[in-house]
Amino acid sequence: MSERHPNLRERRRSETRRVIQTHAVRLFTDRGYDATTVADVADAAGVSAMTVYRHFPTKEDLVLIDQPARLIAERVAGSSPAQPLVRRIGGALVDAAAVLTGERDGAAANERFLLDCLRLMIATPALRARHLDSQYALQQAIVDALGNDTTDPDAAFRAQAAASACLAAMHTALARWAEDDGRVELPALITRALAASFGDDVVAIDHDD
Template sequence: MNERKPTLRERQRSETRRAIQAHAVRLFTDRGYDAVTVADVADAARVSAMTVYRHFPTKEDLVLVDQPALLIAERVAASSPTHPLVHRVGGALVEAATALTGGDGGEPAANERFLLDCLRLMVSTPALRARHLDSQYALQQAVVDALGDDATDPEAAFRARAATGACLAAMHTALTRWADDDGRSKLPDLIARALAASFGHDVVARAGL
């Protein structure tokens, strides 16, 4: 069955949203998050402040990136339910990082720099840290939901949350290292190394990482 193609209106809305967020992250990075207003972002993007708020209800939303969570959940859902939870989640994290940073021949390095700038803003700005934590909880729930039958009863849900939380903790360590070295290391490799340090090289190797 063919997927429905986005309408012209939907494409325009998506392009406007991306443009607004790109200008916002650039301004926040150059001037500091607290020094930039929504009006500044609107001026840079050549739209009204109302248009900014229509796409991003709060200033904090301008730094949140939905794409990684969606990709991770998709990869988890597509993984084999016969594989151990850590393999499914860990493999999805590495695959999503590869896609997001252009390692699979997709998006160019510009997307990688944008993600790196968003990450730095999230971890270095006190006003954004709470939202960053909220986004991690939301990601954990999205992954648990994507595991499907593995989370249909309380005991299975507990195991799914434990495995997912451990994998996400390893990924957070990799993301912090990636930000610290200004993206010079490859993010998928860092995540694989963090997973290996957490669960052992044999476990990670069996997951195909």
């Protein structure tokens, strides 16, 4: 089956979302989250406030990024069921971080954008609560991506516990990454956090500090 490519309408929608979110995060970073209104974001992006709300139903949604969740779920689903749960999930977290911050066109700008979003979520109480909701959703996406391993209650419980523990390790790595202003590669930090939590053999450490 050939891979489906987005049509023109989908590409325009994606580009509009990107422009709105880029301006929003810049304004939130420069002026402060509470001091910036949705109307300010709309003016900066050159769209109406209605357009902003069409793409981002709440102000908090402007800081959330859905791409990592998709990448993580795809990599969990593609991992070998013969591997331990923590290795499957941890490997997916490291791989997704490598894709998001790796060497490619626009990587530096994307990394800075991710750092700005992360700092905003750490520093803003309303965003911390929204981020927690997104983590629960990501945990469920990981459990769903494990597929047949979660068809009985005990297996589902083990998957939920493994996903929760791996995400806690990742959160520690993300906080350190933001604190260090991205000087240490994110995949390496996530690998170190996973190794500290579960042992060095859980995820192969291929990244240098």
